[in-house]
Amino acid sequence: MARKPLLFCRQDDESKFRAVVTDINLLGKLDGWKVGRSAREIDPTMPIIYMTGTHGEEWASEGVPNSLLLAKPFAPAQIVTAISQLLNAAPPIPPAD
Numbered sequence: 001m002a003r004k005p006l007l008f009c010r011q012d013d014e015s016k017f018r019a020v021v022t023d024i025n026l027l028g029k030l031d032g033w034k035v036g037r038s039a040r041e042i043d044p045t046m047p048i049i050y051m052t053g054t055h056g057e058e059w060a061s062e063g064v065p066n067s068l069l070l071a072k073p074f075a076p077a078q079i080v081t082a083i084s085q086l087l088n089a090a091p092p093i094p095p096a097d
């Protein structure tokens with residue numbers, strides 16, 4: 001099964017996302033840590049949620065600040081709670097021009 005980062009929680013502007021949820025183990029040269037760092041380069045306040053069953057101990061050194069890590073297995077409600085927690089902690093998004 002190919003693993004790809006999951007991007008969702010779009011804003012009204014279809015080109016902009018409100019949160020990033022990514023597995024750490026992505027096939028190829030890209031991993032979830034890089035996905036999180038790349039998203040933060042684009043938007044320093046972007047909420048990032050990492051998911052992993054094996055790399056949780058690396059979160060402190062590899063994860064971006066103010067992110068969350070969900071250890072697998074987790075209940076679907078936990079991801080909803082994590083997203084809500086980060087979105088509610090984020091600064092308000094200014095209206096588009």
